Amino acid sequence: MAETAISLRGLSKHFGTVRAVDDLDLDIADGEFFSMLGPSGSGKTTVLRLIAGFEEPTGGTITLGDEDVTDRPAFARDVNTVFQDYAIFPHMSVLENVEYGLRVKKVGRAERRKRAEEALETVRLGEYGARRPHQLSGGQRQRVALARALVNRPKVLLLDEPLGALDLKLRREMQIELKAIQREVGITFVFVTHDQEEALTMSDRIAVFNEGRIEQLAAPVELYERPASAFVAGFVGTSNLIAGEAARQVVGQEGAFVIRPEKVRLEAAAPAPSSEVCVAPGVVREVVYLGALTSTVVALDAGPTVTVTHPNTDTTIDAALERRDQRVVLTWRREHLVSLGSPDPATSPEEETA
Amino acid sequence: MGLLLTPPMLWLGVAYLGALGALLVTSLWSQNDFTGEIERIWTLDNFRSLLTVDVYRTITFRTLMVAAVVTVVDAVLAFPIALYMAKVASRRAQRLLVIAVLMPLWASYLVKAYAWRGMFSADGPIAWIAQPFGLDTPGYGLFATTVTLAYLWLPYMILPVFAGIERVPDSLFEASADLGAGSWQTLRRVVIPMAFPAIVAGSIFTFSLTMGDYIAVKIVGGTTQMLGNVVYDNQGAANNLPFAAAVATIPIVVMLGYLAAARRTGALENL
Numbered sequence: 022m023a024e025t026a027i028s029l030r031g032l033s034k035h036f037g038t039v040r041a042v043d044d045l046d047l048d049i050a051d052g053e054f055f056s057m058l059g060p061s062g063s064g065k066t067t068v069l070r071l072i073a074g075f076e077e078p079t080g081g082t083i084t085l086g087d088e089d090v091t092d093r094p095a096f097a098r099d100v101n102t103v104f105q106d107y108a109i110f111p112h113m114s115v116l117e118n119v120e121y122g123l124r125v126k127k128v129g130r131a132e133r134r135k136r137a138e139e140a141l142e143t144v145r146l147g148e149y150g151a152r153r154p155h156q157l158s159g160g161q162r163q164r165v166a167l168a169r170a171l172v173n174r175p176k177v178l179l180l181d182e183p184l185g186a187l188d189l190k191l192r193r194e195m196q197i198e199l200k201a202i203q204r205e206v207g208i209t210f211v212f213v214t215h216d217q218e219e220a221l222t223m224s225d226r227i228a229v230f231n232e233g234r235i236e237q238l239a240a241p242v243e244l245y246e247r248p249a250s251a252f253v254a255g256f257v258g259t260s261n262l263i264a265g266e267a268a269r270q271v272v273g274q275e276g277a278f279v280i281r282p283e284k285v286r287l288e289a290a291a292p293a294p295s296s297e298v299c300v301a302p303g304v305v306r307e308v309v310y311l312g313a314l315t316s317t318v319v320a321l322d323a324g325p326t327v328t329v330t331h332p333n334t335d336t337t338i339d340a341a342l343e344r345r346d347q348r349v350v351l352t353w354r355r356e357h358l359v360s361l362g363s364p365d366p367a368t369s370p371e372e373e374t375a
Numbered sequence: 376m377g378l379l380l381t382p383p384m385l386w387l388g389v390a391y392l393g394a395l396g397a398l399l400v401t402s403l404w405s406q407n408d409f410t411g412e413i414e415r416i417w418t419l420d421n422f423r424s425l426l427t428v429d430v431y432r433t434i435t436f437r438t439l440m441v442a443a444v445v446t447v448v449d450a451v452l453a454f455p456i457a458l459y460m461a462k463v464a465s466r467r468a469q470r471l472l473v474i475a476v477l478m479p480l481w482a483s484y485l486v487k488a489y490a491w492r493g494m495f496s497a498d499g500p501i502a503w504i505a506q507p508f509g510l511d512t513p514g515y516g517l518f519a520t521t522v523t524l525a526y527l528w529l530p531y532m533i534l535p536v537f538a539g540i541e542r543v544p545d546s547l548f549e550a551s552a553d554l555g556a557g558s559w560q561t562l563r564r565v566v567i568p569m570a571f572p573a574i575v576a577g578s579i580f581t582f583s584l585t586m587g588d589y590i591a592v593k594i595v596g597g598t599t600q601m602l603g604n605v606v607y608d609n610q611g612a613a614n615n616l617p618f619a620a621a622v623a624t625i626p627i628v629v630m631l632g633y634l635a636a637a638r639r640t641g642a643l644e645n646l
């Protein structure tokens with residue numbers, strides 16, 4: 022792995038009895054696009070604020086590069102933040118906002134101007150320098166916040182749900198632009214989101230947070246294909262949990278298993294038995310048209326309800342809808358099953374779409 | 376809707392602007408020197424003497440200076456207090472401080488002015504403190520007037536500035552620190568510019584209240600005269616209402632100019 026940009030050791034932050042961050046160990050590599058994913062209140066923002074220096078940790082250390090910055094104030098840390106509400110100075114023009122970091126660091130006027138204009142160019146706002154913040158759209162404001170942070174060429178850029186306020190289309194565009202900018206400037210991005218799709222498409226690695234701890238830390242593919250717990254399986258993508266008696270019947274094994282909806286096939290009749298394939302008969306309860314996909318909910322005879330998705334290629338939606346209340350057989354390859362080890366019913370989410 | 380608005384509009388039109396209009400009209404009349412009767416003949420004599428007689432020019436200038444100094448002193452005192460109240464103090468302390476700032480407003484104006492008379496008296500606390508240093512109380516005069524007025528109007532400055540600073544989101548403080556600014560830089564580049572309209576809003580109070588004041592001057596001003604005294608003396612002892620009205624138009628004109636200037640800073644949205 023490349024050099025370490027951020028290293029957290031035993032980091033904790035308690036608010037009264039709430040353990041917002043609980044004994045966290047984490048290393049983020051130089052130039053990495055690192056995402057923190059998790060439900061509301063899981064401590065993502067708090068981790069970011071600890072790294073930026075807005076909160077004092079209850080315990081543990083924060084190292085940036087090879088410097089211990091745990092006791093340093095925010096203004097003396099070589100990181101910049103893109104705030105969730107953008108925090109753009111309303112009394113300054115766009116250009117003045119972007120220049121701010123250079124101005125307080127006493128960078129000369131000409132150089133300051135040049136770098137600020139470059140940064141605005143990078144976020145495709147070259148023409149907007151003279152505008153006032155209130156004359157910008159949400160997406161443009163977000164890009165000003167990004168330029169204002171990038172212009173300082175920090176080692177690390179912290180982004181707290183920067184796309185949260187944008188509509189879906191703009192969000193998709195900004196995701197692609199952000200990723201392109203990150204590749205261009207090559208700084209470490211620490212990106213907080215609770216949109217799992219956003220995390221999966223953009224990140225080199227993702228940490229899934231739950232109650233102040235990391236549930237799983239992995240690359241997107243691994244996170245999706247090999248979730249380490251029912252919590253991760255439920256939070257990242259849709260998943261079908263098969264556990265207990267159902268596992269014994271369908272899988273033929275003790276334990277808890279997860280199967281992704283797109284890995285399951287819907288058949289009219291049971292295929293020839295094989296050790297490679299699991300077979301589970303059931304009744305179609307619901308057919309949901311999703312545009313590119315059709316999602317079918319099947320109640321298995323063995324108990325659990327399983328969601329199956331398949332692309333809308335050749336069959337018409339009418340044909341799919343006709344299957345409601347019909348008996349079907351679900352099959353999937355055994356190798357697609359993810360074993361979660363011994364199940365913990367308390368944390369198993371219901372079949373859930375995050 | 377129209378019916379609902381009628382009484383307040385009538386009040387504004389008749390009682391408020393009407394009184395002002397009457398003032399202006401009166402200032403264009405004159406007083407008979409022998410009988411003391413008001414003569415309803417249009418004349419600009421009152422304004423002519425205001426502009427030409429040295430005493431009135433001096434008093435006008437003095438009043439404006441006192442108003443300016445009081446405003447600056449109040450702004451300088453109010454800013455750190457308001458900043459502390461808005462962004463440093465805990466919620467509980469904040470509530471207590473707001474009450475503490477408002478409290479003097481519940482006490483009678485006269486009591487407070489006389490309290491300062493006591494402070495400045497020859498055997499008062501100021502003399503007592505100054506004595507070991509071989510100094511004496513400055514006594515009654517312009518200085519005491521300025522101090523007393525600055526004290527009296529301080530809450531009118533603190534409250535709008537407090538509200539103005541409180542409206543600056545915490546994330547702007549954090550963004551400033553995040554971009555490398557220390558507390559002083561953040562204060563200078565973010566807080567003060569953003570609080571400036573609120574300071575101007577507060578200054579409208581301190582400036583206009585000082586310009587119209589005549590009681591504090593009477594109590595702690597010694598022989599000092601301000602515009603308020605001139606108005607008071609002319610309609611009281613001299614019973615020269617037209618001249619008093621003419622004098623009273625000075626603060627009005629000054630304040631109209633002041634408001635026009637303040638409007639450009641966006642201060643009027645802070646009232």
Ligand SMILES: Nc1ncnc2c1ncn2[C@@H]1O[C@H](COP(=O)(O)OP(=O)(O)OP(=O)(O)O)[C@@H](O)[C@H]1O
Pocket residue numbers: 036039040041059060061062063064065066067068215
């Ligand atoms: N200043 C604070 N005082 C008290 N509790 C706090 C404070 N800040 C955060 N918390 C608590 O710490 C926990 C973690 O909060 P945090 O803001 O880090 O969550 P998050 O993962 O960013 O959530 P979201 O996705 O909703 O932004 C929450 O339970 C929250 O209530």
Ligand SMILES: [Mg+2]
Pocket residue numbers: 065066067
């Ligand atoms: Mg958050």
